[in-house]
Amino acid sequence: MSAAETVVESAKVAAKAAADKLAENIVAMDVSERLAITDLFIIASAATERQVNSIVDNIEDELIKLDRRPVRREGRTEGRWVLLDYGDMVIHVMHDEDRAFYALERLWKDCPSVDLGIEEPGASAASAAG
Numbered sequence: 001m002s003a004a005e006t007v008v009e010s011a012k013v014a015a016k017a018a019a020d021k022l023a024e025n026i027v028a029m030d031v032s033e034r035l036a037i038t039d040l041f042i043i044a045s046a047a048t049e050r051q052v053n054s055i056v057d058n059i060e061d062e063l064i065k066l067d068r069r070p071v072r073r074e075g076r077t078e079g080r081w082v083l084l085d086y087g088d089m090v091i092h093v094m095h096d097e098d099r100a101f102y103a104l105e106r107l108w109k110d111c112p113s114v115d116l117g118i119e120e121p122g123a124s125a126a127s128a129a130g
Helices: 005-020 049-064 096-102 123-129
Strands: 024-030 040-046 072-074 081-085 089-095
Touching: 005 024, 005 040, 005 049, 005 089, 040 049, 040 096, 049 081, 049 089, 089 096
Parallel strands: 040 089
Antiparallel strands: 024 040, 072 081, 081 089
């Protein structure tokens, strides 16, 4: 069983909101086969604590337009690794250093990735030059 289409659509909105605030390396993994508590993990990173918090704010603002509010929020004060738990998806916005250290993608590498339909900043310029 894979993640429901409504969850994937919410994930795309969250990913676009993160990208709009220049989040880097945004990925989503379908963990529904491995975890009973959620369907998707979204992971994004940023270079500073201020940027992490800005990304989190924008994600929450955009998802509230879909009447989605986090069930739980952790790490907002420190701004190093903020976790937004929406029940069916969990969003991790991490400082670059913490993301490299904890390597969540490596832990969940057996789970299928989800196409979020976004381009990384500068990706279109790179493909145009190539």
